[in-house]
Amino acid sequence: LVEKFGIDPNNAFAFWDWVGGRYSVCSAVGVLPLSLQYGFSVVEKFLKGASNIDQHFKSTSLEENIPVLLGLLSVWNVSFLGYPARAILPYSQALEKFAPHIQQVSMESNGKGV
Numbered sequence: 001l002v003e004k005f006g007i008d009p010n011n012a013f014a015f016w017d018w019v020g021g022r023y024s025v026c027s028a029v030g031v032l033p034l035s036l037q038y039g040f041s042v043v044e045k046f047l048k049g050a051s052n053i054d055q056h057f058k059s060t061s062l063e064e065n066i067p068v069l070l071g072l073l074s075v076w077n078v079s080f081l082g083y084p085a086r087a088i089l090p091y092s093q094a095l096e097k098f099a100p101h102i103q104q105v106s107m108e109s110n111g112k113g114v
Contacts, residue, residue: 026050 002012015029024030026047035043057067077083088099 003009
């Protein structure tokens with residue numbers, strides 16, 4: 001498919017479809033392009049931030065747990081208020097791909113059912 005897209009297959013980095021985390025930015029597959037673009041020192045800080053939120057999720061009470069509260073807000077907005085979607089409004093041209101990325105993340109998180 002990369003050749004059909006106009007990319008020389010010799011320049012493609014292939015991996016099998018059974019490789020876990022193919023769409024996760026924190027996976028080995030996701031971290032590789034970030035490391036190449038920004039350097040591993042920047043990616044290390046990014047991964048430390050991801051680890052911090054994981055620890056927050058595991059150790060913080062439900063009343064103060066940011067990921068839990070965001071999830072509950074999403075359920076509330078969809079199930080009780082009837083809002084079937086959320087708006088992501090990038091404030092900078094540099095974030096133009098952010099909304100489609102969040103759509104992809106959401107789809108993967110929801111088992112491709114949404």
